[in-house]
Amino acid sequence: MEQLSATAYVILGFVRNEPRSGYEIKAVVDNSTRFFWAASYGQIYPELKRLAEAGLIVGSDVPTGGRRRTVYEITADGEEELRAWLRQEPETFEMRDEGLLKLFFADALPREEAVAILRSMRDKRRAVNAQLQALKQMKGELDDPFPMIVLQGGLEFTEWFADWCERMEARLLDSALDERSG
Numbered sequence: 001m002e003q004l005s006a007t008a009y010v011i012l013g014f015v016r017n018e019p020r021s022g023y024e025i026k027a028v029v030d031n032s033t034r035f036f037w038a039a040s041y042g043q044i045y046p047e048l049k050r051l052a053e054a055g056l057i058v059g060s061d062v063p064t065g066g067r068r069r070t071v072y073e074i075t076a077d078g079e080e081e082l083r084a085w086l087r088q089e090p091e092t093f094e095m096r097d098e099g100l101l102k103l104f105f106a107d108a109l110p111r112e113e114a115v116a117i118l119r120s121m122r123d124k125r126r127a128v129n130a131q132l133q134a135l136k137q138m139k140g141e142l143d144d145p146f147p148m149i150v151l152q153g154g155l156e157f158t159e160w161f162a163d164w165c166e167r168m169e170a171r172l173l174d175s176a177l178d179e180r181s182g
Contacts, residue, residue: 004081006092007043008051012074012082015057019073022048031135032147035128035154048072056081099124115172122165129158 010033014025022044029039048070051057056078059070074082099121106114132154 004051004085005043005047006037007039008047008056009082009085010037010039011044011047011051011072012056012078012085015072015074016079016082019060019071021062021069021071023069024071035132036150051078097121111172115169118165118169118172122162122169125158125162125165129155129162132158 010029011025014020014028020028022041025044025048026039026041029044033039048057048059052059052072054077055075057072057074059072062069062071099117103114103117103121106117109117132151136148136151136155
């Protein structure tokens with residue numbers, strides 16, 4: 001069997017406890033792992049096909065309102081594959097943040113425009129934090145503590161990042177004052 005993608009493991013994880021359609025997988029991703037590991041329809045549907053061909057999931061047709069709908073369940077082999085992957089050391093650490101990328105090159109802008117990048121990043125993190133707070137209220141206490149632990153990490157990280165943006169904004173503005181008065 002060829003190496004599975006991270007999206008394949010997302011799918012295995014989400015069909016492990018509950019059979020789901022591709023649409024349902026995407027919806028649950030958008031309200032959970034999207035904040036740190038996104039998956040698009042363009043990734044999910046081809047992976048569903050590959051996982052089914054590999055015998056790691058099995059699909060059943062469950063029509064809904066006249067529409068064709070396939071719901072997938074994990075197989076014993078899929079469960080074994082998921083557990084094996086969970087036991088491996090994580091290989092990927094990647095933080096993709098366009099705001100940080102722009103800030104890295106912000107010396108091409110006047111200082112106030114560079115500071116606006118930080119303000120935008122701060123506002124975005126606060127908005128994400130509000131979304132995560134809403135999820136926390138919605139989820140309540142789950143039987144499975146691990147999603148709540150990850151949610152708490154997301155809350156703390158977005159709070160820290162927003163505070164960091166404010167501190168860096170103050171630093172840039174203070175250095176701009178020093179340049180003008182010096």
